Amino acid sequence: MRGTSSLSDYELICSFQQGESAALETLVLRHKNRIYTSIKFLVKDEYLAEDILQETFIRIIDTLRSRRYAEEGKFLPWAMRIARNLCVDHFRKLKRTPTIKTGENQDLFEVLNFSEESSEDRMVRNQSHDRVRHLLDQLPADQREVIILRHFADMSFKQIAELTNCSINTALGRMRYGLINLRKMMTQRQISL
Secondary structure: OOOHHHOOHHHHHHHHHOOOHHHHHHHHHHHHHHHHHHHHHHHOOHHHHHHHHHHHHHHHHHHHHOOOOOOOOOHHHHHHHHHHHHHHHHHHHHHHOOOOEOOOOOEHHHHOOOOOOOOHHHHHHHHHHHHHHHHHHOOOHHHHHHHHHHHHOOOOHHHHHHHHOOOHHHHHHHHHHHHHHHHHHHHHOOOOO
16 A cells, blocks of 8 residues: 555545544645644634644544545645634634723733744744735735635635635635735835745
């Protein structure tokens, strides 16, 4: 038998369902970075993104074990849909939870910084990523989502259209206008990456 890394997603799923745990590990390693990056850009919180990624794979494993997954050659879009739905669920729950505001009307937990201070090297390395994240945050949600799914999850426009329940032309239009808006913001602020 070939090594698990050379198997297709479908072959890995079948192997996992037949009791081969290494197949699941290969499947997770193959797709976790794309899914995590997309989640992180949607929720804008590293720790929350890790939690949602974990919940995404728990749901994937449960579905695969119960043999409810219908293979159509679309494992990654299916996994991305699960992750996206978990992000939406998180924001719905958040809307029902009141925030604690400071005197300057900021969320208390955004003001308090419990994380360790990052090193200078890390700051330099992440500076351009931070600029991109800041610019992405200022785009309308539908444009931001398409750009994230296209560039960070490496999804096709057809997959994006299916995931976001819109036509391919709408997904393309959102991408186009998102990129136009990013360029405008970069020009106005004289930002170069």
